[in-house]
Amino acid sequence: MSDGAQNLSRRDVMRIGATGVAAAGLAGAGLPVLADDQAAPGKLPKRRYGRTGLEIGWMVGASDWPKELIPRAVHAGVNYWHKAQKWTAETMPPALKAQPRESYYLECVVDRVNGDHSRGKIDEERHYEFVKNCLKESGVGYYDVFKFHFGYHSIAEAKQNPGMVRAFERLKKEGLVKHLAISQHHYNNIGGDMAWEIMHYLADHEPYEATQFFYTYNDRKEVGEWIDAAKKKDIGTIAMKTMGGVGRAAQDQKFTKLLADPKYAGSTPAAAMVKWLKSNESLTAAVIATRNFDQFRENAGAAASLAMNPQDRAALGLLAGYNKGLTCLLCAECVTSCPEHIGVADIFRYERYARDYFDLDRAQKEYAALTKNGASCVGCGDCLPACVQQIDIAAKLGDVHKLLG
Ligand code: SF4
Ligand code: SF4
Numbered sequence: 001m002s003d004g005a006q007n008l009s010r011r012d013v014m015r016i017g018a019t020g021v022a023a024a025g026l027a028g029a030g031l032p033v034l035a036d037d038q039a040a041p042g043k044l045p046k047r048r049y050g051r052t053g054l055e056i057g058w059m060v061g062a063s064d065w066p067k068e069l070i071p072r073a074v075h076a077g078v079n080y081w082h083k084a085q086k087w088t089a090e091t092m093p094p095a096l097k098a099q100p101r102e103s104y105y106l107e108c109v110v111d112r113v114n115g116d117h118s119r120g121k122i123d124e125e126r127h128y129e130f131v132k133n134c135l136k137e138s139g140v141g142y143y144d145v146f147k148f149h150f151g152y153h154s155i156a157e158a159k160q161n162p163g164m165v166r167a168f169e170r171l172k173k174e175g176l177v178k179h180l181a182i183s184q185h186h187y188n189n190i191g192g193d194m195a196w197e198i199m200h201y202l203a204d205h206e207p208y209e210a211t212q213f214f215y216t217y218n219d220r221k222e223v224g225e226w227i228d229a230a231k232k233k234d235i236g237t238i239a240m241k242t243m244g245g246v247g248r249a250a251q252d253q254k255f256t257k258l259l260a261d262p263k264y265a266g267s268t269p270a271a272a273m274v275k276w277l278k279s280n281e282s283l284t285a286a287v288i289a290t291r292n293f294d295q296f297r298e299n300a301g302a303a304a305s306l307a308m309n310p311q312d313r314a315a316l317g318l319l320a321g322y323n324k325g326l327t328c329l330l331c332a333e334c335v336t337s338c339p340e341h342i343g344v345a346d347i348f349r350y351e352r353y354a355r356d357y358f359d360l361d362r363a364q365k366e367y368a369a370l371t372k373n374g375a376s377c378v379g380c381g382d383c384l385p386a387c388v389q390q391i392d393i394a395a396k397l398g399d400v401h402k403l404l405g
Contacts, residue, residue: 044077047284050236051209052179056080060287071095080105085134105144117150124163146177151184153192155201181210186332189343196226210236216244231282240287245327247356269319271302272312334383351400367404374401
């Protein structure tokens with residue numbers, strides 16, 4: 001932990017609770033999108049996306065980015081677009097339409113049906129029809145990547161239910177999709193397996209060519225081990241939910257005051273996190289939450305720059321200290337110990353949407369769909385020893401329930 005971070009008391013960090021989010025939300029909505037194209041960062045590095053063979057820009061773009069940002073992102077080297085199925089022929093960004101189709105990669109995420117990612121079903125026919133309809137609406141001709149959104153609940157399910165793979169294979173035969181990938185969550189809250197266990201299995205037994213999963217600084221060692229193993233097996237790896245605590249720290253005056261110390265000069269937690277992620281040569285790319293051009297410029301600039309320097313290391317240490325006791329890493333380690341089977345990591349993921357991405361609407365919507373929310377916590381404390389972040393989980397669940405319930 002950095003010296004500076006130790007100066008942040010628990011009271012300080014809890015201070016940016018609901019009121020902090022409200023203020024941050026306003027600040028986030030009002031942040032300028034710069035009109036200055038000159039400010040575009042240098043070209044992003046590209047890496048091979050595993051067995052797909054695609055060379056993708058290190059920062060993954062997303063269909064929910066502000067539309068003003070997309071031409072600049074394309075210019076900076078973003079060529080892989082997550083959740084591209086949301087674009088119709090009308091909303092497809094002109095900056096992409098103007099390019100040859102083979103110069104950028106569109107990913108279609110395919111969800112379970114008849115319920116959310118925990119309760120929904122895999123249904124070959126419905127997934128097949130879904131992709132066909134998206135293609136009809138968008139007129140893009142084909143999707144480069146068919147991605148199973150949220151992934152399997154367990155290895156057993158992957159073995160027993162080939163519906164997602166079969167839907168992909170039928171579409172591939174028709175030339176409508178090219179590659180198969182998965183975005184895998186942990187499912188120990190419903191008696192399933194951890195993401196890395198499932199991904200290791202898929203790499204050896206199923207035709208998945210690439211994976212996406214949670215990964216941030218100080219994450220569990222098994223995630224890093226998966227990234228190394230995937231590299232050896234030529235499976236693509238995209239890290240998501242990478243910026244834990246970055247948004248809330250930026251809104252915290254005590255944190256920003258500490259960050260003004262010369263030992264952090266020229267760095268920020270966001271830039272340092274991006275450089276740290278990029279320093280892992282085995283990781284293909286990262287999804288970085290981006291709301292406007294200023295953020296994009298900071299993140300892409302860091303991704304295009306050289307290795308971490310001492311100021312970056314210090315800034316990352318400051319953020320790690322700030323996050324202790326406050327920010328969940330979404331590792332799901334605590335979930336197995338909860339007798340109430342509360343999806344603690346899911347609840348704190350929704351908190352992150354509110355406190356770090358300033359998207360309170362989305363956070364509240366997702367929270368409302370939970371069968372067990374923070375109010376189900378009986379305060380037994382069984383989860384506490386498991387938490388590497390030393391979070392008072394019961395108290396935080398109560399706090400998040402006030403924010404999102
Ligand atoms: S304190 Fe709450 S979240 Fe933790 S184990 Fe007990 S019921 Fe589950
Ligand atoms: S509360 Fe702690 S143990 Fe549970 S998911 Fe978050 S960081 Fe991991």
